Amino acid sequence: MIDNNQQPRSPSSLVSIDGGKVKFIRESKGLTQLYISTFLGVTTDTVSRWENRKYPKVKWENVEKLAEALEVDVAEIMDYPEEEQEKFDAQIEYPAPSKPANPRKRLIAIVAAVFIVLLAGAVIVNLSHKEVVSITATRFLPKHIPAGKAFPVVIRVESNTEQPFSFILEEKLPENFQVQTGIPEIASIDTKNNMVKWISNSQQSPFYLAYLAYLVQAAPESKAAGEVSFIGQIKADNAPRFERNVSGDSVTEVSDFHWADANTDGVIDDEEILMVYSSVEVLTSLGVDMDRIREIWSSRGYTWNPEKNDYQVVE
């Protein structure tokens, strides 16, 4: 039994071992203290004390067995004088001690990374998002309309973009109905199919279309028309092109009541006249007789005079 110092040793002689090296070599090879202790025939406490340098002196025979268990040369686990230790350390590469993590810096780094990811995502989404232009048309129709007298129909056209938009709007009137006038100017009237068309360019949202329509009073039976329906369609030449039905009011009833008398009580009350005046600009442009409506409102009511084919104010 000869160690590297070339000095013969007896099995029971005590030698110094480097417990730190023993522990390092054992852990690097994935060996447990239990395995070492079983191999050597000692307790795990003994192995622990060797590694923690609480038993700096170990029997030579145990050092040999320990080296064999660790599958290293005896010299690697011996505790040599300092100059010899330097030679030994140069042969074994110890891992560089890791710097303790700074939790604050780590947190800042995480927050910065999350922010950058979110910002990048927002930029990508913004660049890839293309605004889809959408135009809607909503019709406002009186609930009751007189036969033979004009009544207004207002259509509000809106776009979801601030950019000017162009559209074509077609309205199909019920049978026996005709258009008296419209704003803006009507582009075409198809009398065969009873359709009117507007073509509008570069308008800002919202935009109002309106027209005066009337039921051709050919005979008293025209009042029995009951409910009639208006159908419309709006087309836009945007990217992509689309067509959409005109929404809002589409059904009205032919009766002897004034179109402004929504509740058909024979009186244009405060609420009804305020409703009329909410569209006063459009109605005035259409040529609606606002003074007549005001006169009916300020009176006790009105009645329908079939002989004059007009409403008569009740004083």
Next chain:
Amino acid sequence: MIIRWLSNKEDYMNTMTGKLKSRFEAATGIALIILLTVSLTASVLAADRSFSARYVKPRGDHIKWEVRIPSPPPAAVIVTQYILPGSEILYSSHPLSSYNKKKGVAKWLLTSISPGLLKMDIKISKPIRKKGEIHGEVLFKDASQNTTSSIFMAPKTVKKALEGC
């Protein structure tokens, strides 16, 4: 070494807690200031958008009142005054739209009105002597909600009404 590590950790946590606390207090203060500013601005803007009406002189034979019109103004406003039945309206600052003498109900349909204070007055043949003998109403259409709203007018107190005479 473990004990020293634990001690350092405790010091670190205490320091971080202190810093966080002071920053939280600063952030809370800034948030409160911003909230107060926004609330004040909103209340000022809301005042400009709301209707109001009051009697300036609700007693005697010369009745005065004023209506605050918001911006933007509605297309039409209906002002109604309920005076003593049978009273004549001898003068009106604005054209009277209708007057039911039997019921003592006078109405004005005002259109093309400007935002701001609208002052109105009438002279009547039967003077108002008691608080309950007169009241009014302002009706308008709220364009934002597409509903009809009204403001009720009544003299505040008898004492204050006398002060207006």
